[in-house]
Amino acid sequence: MGALNRNQRTSAPWRVGVLFSKTGFMSVIEETQLRGTLIAIDEINDRGGVNGRPIEPIVYDPGSEIRSYGQYAKRLMVEDGVSTIFGCYTSASRKAVLPVVERLDGLLWYPTLYEGFEFSPNVIYTGATPNQNSVQLCKALMSQFGNRFFFVGSDYVYPRESNRVMRELVRNNGGTVVGERYLRLEADRSEFVPLVREIKQAQPDVIFSTVVGESTTFLYQAYHDLGLNPKTVPIASLTTTEAEIRAMGYDVGEGHYTAASYFQGIETARNSSFVSHYQKRYGDDEPTNMCLEASYFQVNLFARTLEETNSLDTRQLRTFVMGAEFEAPQGSVSINPVWGHADVWTRIGRANRQGQFDIVFQSQASVKADPYLIGYGRCLENC
Amino acid sequence: MPDMSRADYGHDRWIGTQRPESRAGAEERPRQAGLPAEFTVAVIVERDDNGEFLIRELQRQRVAVRHIWPKPAQIPLQYDAIFCLLSDDLPQRIPWVPGEPSSALILVDDGKAPLNLKLVHNCAAHGMLHYPATARMIQSVLMMAREHFQYERRLRGRIDKLDENLRTMRLVERAKALLIRLKNLSEEEAYNFLRKQAMEKRVTIGAVAAAVIDSHELLS
Numbered sequence: 114m115g116a117l118n119r120n121q122r123t124s125a126p127w128r129v130g131v132l133f134s135k136t137g138f139m140s141v142i143e144e145t146q147l148r149g150t151l152i153a154i155d156e157i158n159d160r161g162g163v164n165g166r167p168i169e170p171i172v173y174d175p176g177s178e179i180r181s182y183g184q185y186a187k188r189l190m191v192e193d194g195v196s197t198i199f200g201c202y203t204s205a206s207r208k209a210v211l212p213v214v215e216r217l218d219g220l221l222w223y224p225t226l227y228e229g230f231e232f233s234p235n236v237i238y239t240g241a242t243p244n245q246n247s248v249q250l251c252k253a254l255m256s257q258f259g260n261r262f263f264f265v266g267s268d269y270v271y272p273r274e275s276n277r278v279m280r281e282l283v284r285n286n287g288g289t290v291v292g293e294r295y296l297r298l299e300a301d302r303s304e305f306v307p308l309v310r311e312i313k314q315a316q317p318d319v320i321f322s323t324v325v326g327e328s329t330t331f332l333y334q335a336y337h338d339l340g341l342n343p344k345t346v347p348i349a350s351l352t353t354t355e356a357e358i359r360a361m362g363y364d365v366g367e368g369h370y371t372a373a374s375y376f377q378g379i380e381t382a383r384n385s386s387f388v389s390h391y392q393k394r395y396g397d398d399e400p401t402n403m404c405l406e407a408s409y410f411q412v413n414l415f416a417r418t419l420e421e422t423n424s425l426d427t428r429q430l431r432t433f434v435m436g437a438e439f440e441a442p443q444g445s446v447s448i449n450p451v452w453g454h455a456d457v458w459t460r461i462g463r464a465n466r467q468g469q470f471d472i473v474f475q476s477q478a479s480v481k482a483d484p485y486l487i488g489y490g491r492c493l494e495n496c
Numbered sequence: 497m498p499d500m501s502r503a504d505y506g507h508d509r510w511i512g513t514q515r516p517e518s519r520a521g522a523e524e525r526p527r528q529a530g531l532p533a534e535f536t537v538a539v540i541v542e543r544d545d546n547g548e549f550l551i552r553e554l555q556r557q558r559v560a561v562r563h564i565w566p567k568p569a570q571i572p573l574q575y576d577a578i579f580c581l582l583s584d585d586l587p588q589r590i591p592w593v594p595g596e597p598s599s600a601l602i603l604v605d606d607g608k609a610p611l612n613l614k615l616v617h618n619c620a621a622h623g624m625l626h627y628p629a630t631a632r633m634i635q636s637v638l639m640m641a642r643e644h645f646q647y648e649r650r651l652r653g654r655i656d657k658l659d660e661n662l663r664t665m666r667l668v669e670r671a672k673a674l675l676i677r678l679k680n681l682s683e684e685e686a687y688n689f690l691r692k693q694a695m696e697k698r699v700t701i702g703a704v705a706a707a708v709i710d711s712h713e714l715l716s
Contacts, residue, residue, distance in 0.1 A: 183593040190594075191587040191618040212595025216620050230662065277663075281670065284713060485662070 126169035127162075127425060129154075129415075130189035132200030132210070137177025138299055138327040142404055143202045145356050146224055147172070148395060149408030150199050156390075157416045164423055168416065171195060175206070177326075183209035190217045196425050197222070199412060202404065203325065204228060204270040211236070220427045222415060224407035226351055226373075228274035229484035235427065237434060238454040239411040239446075240404070241374050243278045244483040246351050249459045250372035251282040253474055254349050259318025260288035265308065265332065268295040272323035275351065278486065279321060291315045300328045305335035313339065322350040329353055330361040333369065343368030354402035355468060363468040373403040374457040375443035376470040387442040400468060401442070407455075410441035414448065446479055454482035532576075535559045537638075540567055540580040541604050546627040550579065550604070553634045573598050577642060579625065580604060587618045594620035600645035602637055664702035671705035674712050 131150055133143040151170065158167045171193050175181035182201060186209075189195045196219045201207045204227050214221045214235040221236045229242035254262075262283050266272025272295060280290050292315040296304055305328070312320055324332050329352070336348060349370040355377050358366035377388055377400050387409070388401055414437055415430070422429040435450035449456050456479040462470025537559045541547040547563075554561045564572070570591050571578060577600040580586065592598055601621040605611070616624065623641030625633060668690065675686035690708070694701040 187587075187593045194614070209593075213593050216595030217617065230659065281666070284709070285670070289713065486666075 124166055126167045128169045128171060128195050130195040130198035131170045131172040132175060132182060132185055132198060134177045135174040139177040139202055141327055141360055142356050145402055145405040146202060146408040149405035150412055152391060152394060153409045153412035163416050163419045179205045179209050182206040183213055186210040186213040190219050196220060196427055218427050220430055222411045224411050225404055228271050232452060237448060239407045241457050242454060242482060242484045243275060244486055245457055245459050245480045246372040247279050247282060249474060250349060250461060251279060253461055254319045255286060255288055261291050261318040262288060263291055263312050263315055263317035263320050264293040265320060266295050266323035267298045267325050269298055275323055291317050298326060302331045305331040309335040309339050317346060320346060320348045322348050323352055325352045329357040333361045333365050337365045354404065355400035356402045358464050358468050359400055363466055366464040367466050369464050370461060371470060372461050375403040375406040376460060376462045376472060377401045378469045378472060379443065383440060384442040406442050410439055410446060414439050444479065449482040452482050452484055454484050456481050536575045538562050538564055538572060538575040538578045540564045550629060550634060553631050575599050577638060581606060600641040602641045667702050667705040671708040674708060
């Protein structure tokens with residue numbers, strides 16, 4: 114089929130679907146994922162497209178409504194005739210798209226960290242899974258701050274599942290979970306004050322947060338207002354990026370920790386050119402973040418693969434993307450052929466007064482994806 | 497979900513409401529093997545000769561048939577199987593997303609338009625019937641569609657169960673490790689302890705494992 118594809122002479126665009134929310138409570142982060150996707154597509158098109166054909170994105174805004182992700186995925190595949198979709202931040206939205214791409218044999222490229230324990234032949238996962246962020250984070254927090262953890266999260270799949278993994282890590286290494294609270298995804302400012310009071314009373318050494326979206330701001334601001342000190346009881350998160358720090362205010366975010374594959378503050382030539390390119394387009398004060406970066410590099414991996422297959426056929430794309438490498442802003446990444454997940458870097462950052470993260474830990478190279486925690490996660494000493 | 501009351505449809509009614517035993521037995525065909533007592537089928541086709549034949553044939557299968565026409569904006573959800581005339585807008589009228597069907601869907605192709613395989617793909621159906629249909633075709637397509645639909649559902653259920661088991665196994669492993677360490681048991685004994693507790697308390701072994709882990713945390 115490859116030879117046949119190569120003989121086709123056409124300049125018709127490669128049509129792909131894009132599903133990120135520009136509106137609603139998830140837009141803080143998803144908007145940046147949309148930008149990362151579009152900037153990558155533009156760069157590729159400026160270079161002449163893929164095999165002489167431009168990539169044409171068909172973009173829908175699910176408005177942070179979980180059901181809309183499934184409906185728009187159906188619309189993309191059925192009405193727009195698209196089979197490749199870039200999209201989704203929350204696990205709930207991914208799970209809404211999953212049956213559609215699985216039944217109609219599409220390919221979802223998912224650029225977000227998530228809780229692991231999933232493997233679909235119709236998804237390429239390019240965000241970090243727990244062995245690539247939680248394990249190191251837990252180790253660092255326990256050695257520096259102590260072993261009493263308070264878990265706080267938004268009430269949906271990801272926080273509950275990722276806390277399950279974190280709880281296992283904490284307990285297996287002699288720590289305790291002194292409290293665990295979930296607030297609804299749309300929680301407003303007033304709901305966080307009593308929560309932070311409760312946390313204060315529990316006297317943890319670390320607050321581990323998997324609050325996502327707009328309410329991230331409310332958590333950190335309530336913490337700040339109630340006078341807690343990040344030097345003694347920091348909030349540690351897997352989901353608070355430069356985008357959320359900017360939304361809450363640099364002074365509010367200062368001193369708190371996040372584990373991520375990518376921070377804007379990575380000092381490499383590759384990353385500097387990525388950041389300046391991004392800021393030239395969207396403004397000097399617009400920060401980059403891990404989800405934006407994953408959205409950017411996965412489009413590049415897709416384009417490189419499409420160059421080889423010269424076809425959007427899901428099976429061909431999937432076969433050829435396995436093992437594919439790309440020099441991403443975070444460093445060299447590749448798609449792990451065992452799992453269809455990306456091997457990404459592990460980093461821990463501490464937010465500074467400029468709204469950036471100072472990197473306090475960095476892996477030697479990219480860390481192999483292990484979404485089912487088969488080889489990791491039991492004991493911190495092994496990693 | 498939109499209201500699916502009967503009033504939404506221009507014309508729909510139950511056909512052949514009389515019980516099979518009250519009808520002439522001579523032309524009765526044997527009921528399809530394995531059909532539940534009340535198997536409901538919606539037939540969304542025009543009531544021309546072909547449509548009449550399809551309805552009559554389904555009645556002979558002794559399933560509860562309801563004819564719906566003209567085609568509703570949304571296909572109703574409450575039927576076990578649905579025969580629906582294939583048209584360009586059918587994917588938009590299917591209320592579920594592909595991969596999560598609530599009924600077995602059989603496309604009916606009246607042969608008037610050129611065959612559109614992309615459209616057939618997009619409907620994500622379980623079977624297809626072409627006019628003019630024979631009695632054998634109708635019987636077999638209903639049986640196969642129903643089987644595919646149920647098989648898919650069983651597979652999805654199995655995947656959910658596997659996911660759950662995976663989580664349970666991690667719990668059991670950790671509880672076992674705790675028991676081995678704290679109570680000086682062998683691996684075999686630790687496992688048997690968990691299993692015995694689960695049987696006595698009539699809960700899952702995962703629940704016992706979680707309780708062991710939690711109580712250890714409380715006490716330590």
